[in-house]
Amino acid sequence: MALCLAWAFGAFTPQGLAAAETSEELRIFGYLTQAYGESSAGSIRGATEEGTTDLRNVAVQFRWEKSERDTVVVQLSHEKRGQAPFVPEGDEVEIDWAFYELRIDEQSTLKVGRLNVPLGIYNEVRDVGTLLPFFDLPISFYNGVLSSAETVDGISISRTFAARSQWPLDAELYHGGWDTYQQQLNSEKKFNLESIEARAEDGLGLMLWLETPISGLRLGAGRLNWRLDSPLNEPGTRERWESNHLSLDFTGERWMLRAERRRWRFDQDFGAFLKLGFSLPARAQRDGFYAQLGRWLTPKIGLFGQYDEAKLKNNLGLLPDADDFHTARALSLNYRVRPDLLVKIEYHDADTRIPLGLPVSPMEGGQSPVNVTWTIASLSVSF
Amino acid sequence: MDYREPFRQLLSWSARPRSWTRGLLAFVVLALSTSVPAASQQVVMVVHPATNVTSVSKAELSKIYLKRLRSWTSGEHVAPVDQIPGPLRETFSREVHGRSVITIEIFWKRMIFSGRAVPPPEAGNDEAVLEFVRSTPGAVGYVSPEATLRGVRRLTVTE
Numbered sequence: 001m002a003l004c005l006a007w008a009f010g011a012f013t014p015q016g017l018a019a020a021e022t023s024e025e026l027r028i029f030g031y032l033t034q035a036y037g038e039s040s041a042g043s044i045r046g047a048t049e050e051g052t053t054d055l056r057n058v059a060v061q062f063r064w065e066k067s068e069r070d071t072v073v074v075q076l077s078h079e080k081r082g083q084a085p086f087v088p089e090g091d092e093v094e095i096d097w098a099f100y101e102l103r104i105d106e107q108s109t110l111k112v113g114r115l116n117v118p119l120g121i122y123n124e125v126r127d128v129g130t131l132l133p134f135f136d137l138p139i140s141f142y143n144g145v146l147s148s149a150e151t152v153d154g155i156s157i158s159r160t161f162a163a164r165s166q167w168p169l170d171a172e173l174y175h176g177g178w179d180t181y182q183q184q185l186n187s188e189k190k191f192n193l194e195s196i197e198a199r200a201e202d203g204l205g206l207m208l209w210l211e212t213p214i215s216g217l218r219l220g221a222g223r224l225n226w227r228l229d230s231p232l233n234e235p236g237t238r239e240r241w242e243s244n245h246l247s248l249d250f251t252g253e254r255w256m257l258r259a260e261r262r263r264w265r266f267d268q269d270f271g272a273f274l275k276l277g278f279s280l281p282a283r284a285q286r287d288g289f290y291a292q293l294g295r296w297l298t299p300k301i302g303l304f305g306q307y308d309e310a311k312l313k314n315n316l317g318l319l320p321d322a323d324d325f326h327t328a329r330a331l332s333l334n335y336r337v338r339p340d341l342l343v344k345i346e347y348h349d350a351d352t353r354i355p356l357g358l359p360v361s362p363m364e365g366g367q368s369p370v371n372v373t374w375t376i377a378s379l380s381v382s383f
Numbered sequence: 384m385d386y387r388e389p390f391r392q393l394l395s396w397s398a399r400p401r402s403w404t405r406g407l408l409a410f411v412v413l414a415l416s417t418s419v420p421a422a423s424q425q426v427v428m429v430v431h432p433a434t435n436v437t438s439v440s441k442a443e444l445s446k447i448y449l450k451r452l453r454s455w456t457s458g459e460h461v462a463p464v465d466q467i468p469g470p471l472r473e474t475f476s477r478e479v480h481g482r483s484v485i486t487i488e489i490f491w492k493r494m495i496f497s498g499r500a501v502p503p504p505e506a507g508n509d510e511a512v513l514e515f516v517r518s519t520p521g522a523v524g525y526v527s528p529e530a531t532l533r534g535v536r537r538l539t540v541t542e
Contacts, residue, residue, distance in 0.1 A: 027501060029496070031496065068460075125497055130492060163451060215482075253486055
């Protein structure tokens with residue numbers, strides 16, 4: 001990892017930039033989304049009741065192609081989510097990902113470093129506003145860092161099978177760990193919550209994408225499981241997470257249909273019981289599903305709808321089994337000024353038990369659903 | 384004035400369905416009036432003279448330009464070169480990919496920001512494409528029918 005970073009940052013020297021101007025070995029890309037959000041009650045996904053412009057994503061990517069086989073990619077980012085404590089207080093600018101890619105042959109690559117995780121349609125581009133029909137991703141599937149991996153510190157290998165056929169299959173297998181965090185109550189902190197750093201380890205994931213002879217239609221399936229090491233857990237406690245999902249992505253010239261289903265499983269064996277020689281695990285399972293349907297009415301104007309739902313089953317005793325854990329509907333009007341400049345205005349309505357203003361695990365929620373609405377206007381550019 | 388006031392006014396449509404409908408209608412009319420006319424030019428495919436390929440299917444050519452394929456059927460490395468956005472590229476994009484240039488550019492944004500790949504290099508005109516193809520083994524490019532093909536070989540595109 002350190003070697004990769006050293007190599008990457010070597011490209012940022014004046015000599016590296018000079019090379020970019022002449023041989024285009026170093027390429028620089030970036031994106032910015034600035035939004036305004038207003039909610040019906042309190043902090044909802046960063047939007048506030050009084051309205052806030054403190055919603056943005058910014059990133060700069062440096063891509064250094066040393067040769068046809070060797071590439072180093074580093075992306076730095078900055079994120080603001082209004083008044084919501086979606087991320088712990090930390091650096092204003094962070095390394096999103098930084099990896100070295102070796103092209104093994106025409107259809108295979110090996111990556112080492114901090115890798116962006118191929119999980120579903122949007123995980124790799126989750127903050128790139130010019131590629132998203134809505135400012136935020138559906139919470140039923142893309143819950144955030146507490147329940148999934150945006151990146152892993154590790155290794156991945158990918159291969160395309162039957163590349164010349166009408167049914168090429170892309171497969172990527174990855175392994176590693178990632179920093180995450182958990183919340184604990186602390187009345188001295190903002191929102192009475194304190195972020196505690198935790199670490200996900202032994203993450204092992206697979207993503208498959210099958211292209212079809214129908215232009216623009218692909219089908220996906222994936223799995224990721226990991227172990228969570230949290231200082232909040234009693235010593236000796238084993239906490240395992242598992243996530244499986246299916247994806248359908250049709251992106252046509254005018255129409256867009258995307259739907260994904262995901263099942264999380266959480267399994268925790270308490271250390272105190274294990275010490276006594278028996279297991280009394282806490283288990284929970286959350287099923288999430290969302291669908292997005294959209295049509296570009298003209299080359300510039302698109303109208304998109306989204307339906308998003310989640311159900312919960314558990315033996316934790318704190319929550320009821322809930323088929324109405326989360327149900328949300330959204331409508332978004334997109335105006336694509338240019339391929340790299342997109343303006344969106346969107347309206348969301350949710351009946352949910354999930355505290356949408358807080359970074360919670362997929363299994364956390366209230367006893368009864370509440371209705372909340374929020375509206376976001378955003379402008380996204382990329383280069 | 385509060386700097387957030389314009390945003391509030393923009394977002395208050397949700398409470399006023401009639402003005403929201405009128406606003407949407409005006410937005411659609413405005414966008415329809417600025418749509419891009421369809422392209423109508425033809426393109427000629429060319430390859431490096433030493434490339435051991437005489438024809439290619441549209442599907443294969445599309446995969447080459449999207450970097451889904453990185454070699455010719457002979458195994459030789461392929462180096463595609465694109466043209467800058469314009470009528471010729473629009474024709475190529477619709478004929479070969481079955482998609483507009485905008486859709487393909489969005490595809491490349493997705494590839495770039497997932498860290499996977501970058502698009503082929505772009506040449507500013509026919510002569511620049513021909514120069515690239517002449518000097519790069521395995522190269523493939525497209526030019527307008529008026530271009531003088533010197534030092535390159537014509538490539539037949541099949542369905």
